[in-house]
Ligand SMILES: Cc1cc2nc3c(=O)[nH]c(=O)nc-3n(C[C@H](O)[C@H](O)[C@H](O)COP(=O)(O)O)c2cc1C
């Protein structure tokens with residue numbers, strides 16, 4: 228139950244909005260953070276919290292592509308396939324990932340570690356090809372970088388190759 | 404060093420600048436807020452913004468100060484400011500940099516706008532994928548609140564200004580202002596019919612102003628240095644100020660470049676972004692994000708201001724400039740963009756929902772060399788039946804890539820279809836035998 232574990236956070240979320248329903252996305256995110264996806268049970272609980280009907284919650288939850296209504300792998304790799312990334316090789320990147328993970332787009336590896344998805348523009352078009360893995364962006368990807376990222380994730384659960392606060396070109400480059 | 408003055412990206416270009424409150428204050432941050440809060444009447448702040456000539460950086464280019472004056476006068480209830488940080492137009496990645504590298508510049512802009520329009524609460528609607536950005540903003544809001552720049556009785560002026568960060572959850576058209584409001588209210592992000600306009604009935608049915616991140620980030624500078632100063636930059640009176648252009652595609656140095664409006668596409672692409680990445684010549688340019696019509700090398704001397712780009716048959720839009728080299732298949736490029744629009748259509752109106760699906764299918768057929776000459780007419784007809792017939796401007800946006808590639812590169816479409824026809828002429832007898 229979300230309420231028992233996250234009472235303070237839920238109260239803080241509710242306090243931001245004059246109308247309860249506005250807290251729906253933040254609460255769905257909370258549920259997703261908790262279980263990796265949003266279960267029907269969580270949706271029912273959130274409906275109760277916001278005095279909505281479960282279908283109202285369901286109708287909203289199904290509209291948003293970032294909300295997972297089914298479990299996904301521990302690392303969800305989402306590769307941008309929109310035009311600007313495609314111009315600089317996102318299709319090739321998807322090919323490498325399929326080969327390296329031994330799965331096709333839309334599948335999860337047998338060990339449950341990796342899910343591979345193709346998505347539309349993630350707002351990183353000048354630094355493609357790129358992908359998002361869970362909360363982090365990985366940009367200007369090369370085959371070698373991808374190898375390191377996958378190895379890092381397997382070994383440590385995290386990779387230092389993720390992008391920090393974004394700026395491109397980097398300050399020194401811009402000053403040339 | 405570039406010769407022109409850099410305004411919005413200046414702080415973050417300094418070595419060691421972290422975007423913390425301390426760094427921002429050291430760079431002169433929050434002085435604009437101190438200058439006006441409780442000292443200058445809110446209406447006079449609006450007048451300043453009107454005089455500066457600032458126009459929206461989110462896509463439509465509406466006069467910012469003028470838009471604020473549409474709020475009902477003497478309204479007693481709550482009003483809202485929404486900072487549009489959805490940044491989901493393919494080709495655009497500037498707001499992300501503004502928020503992650505200099506978040507307080509954005510917050511100060513929001514606070515100034517709140518003061519001018521009399522809103523006590525502002526929401527930053529940030530696209531869900533920008534997790535890092537939303538964390539950085541959350542932290543910055545907490546810092547600013549602790550320092551008295553936000554919260555109740557800001558800087559002793561009696562004004563209350565609260566800022567909350569609200570994360571979206573994926574899809575392009577939440578950037579459309581009324582879809583953003585629906586989404587913020589916890590509903591499916593589908594645009595509302597207008598009127599009523601958000602200025603009178605926006606978030607929770609209350610008067611609401613929606614402004615883009617970059618638009619708001621300009622405000623502290625306008626207040627600090629005066630509207631006349633701002634109005635003298637770029638190509639005034641209609642395109643005052645700088646803009647951050649996001650250059651992507653086949654250039655040597657893709658990235659964000661802040662230049663005065665009125666600079667030519669040639670200078671942006673060949674000087675700022677270093678020119679083409681290889682020896683292949685330039686073939687096509689999208690000057691203002693995925694919804695802007697494609698342009699050709701003949702347009703390199705077009706000035707990057709609202710009017711000039713419109714005159715060239717496209718739009719300045721969101722500032723995303725995509726460069727394509729010779730060898731790029733234009734039918735493929737149009738299809739990639741169309742797939743995006745089809746995927747992101749919210750499904751509310753049938754011309755957009757069904758039309759985008761037909762367009763994708765027709766383009767796929769042509770690209771797979773199974774098209775017919777009639778398909779080209781079908782494409783144009785479909786486009787004409789979408790544009791101008793939908794609830795939101797998404798409908799106009801989605802037809803631009805197809806219509807403009809057909810205009811400039813029609814022979815590429817025709818060549819694919821002729822191949823298909825040659826193929827069919829070959830196959831027909833076989834097909835007849837099978838029956
Ligand atoms: C389909 C569609 C998507 C849009 N996406 C964005 C966006 O991601 N960010 C943005 O600031 N404005 C976007 N806009 C423009 C907004 O509707 C609105 O004009 C803008 O936020 C107003 O702010 P401004 O005047 O400061 O530009 C979009 C418009 C449409 C029709």
Ligand code: SF4
Pocket residue numbers: 576593594747748749750751752753755756793794795796797798
């Ligand atoms: S034009 Fe498309 S995106 Fe806009 S409301 Fe209609 S269906 Fe939705």
Ligand code: FES
Pocket residue numbers: 307308309310311312313347348349350351352355357493494495
């Ligand atoms: S096109 Fe890939 S991030 Fe924008």
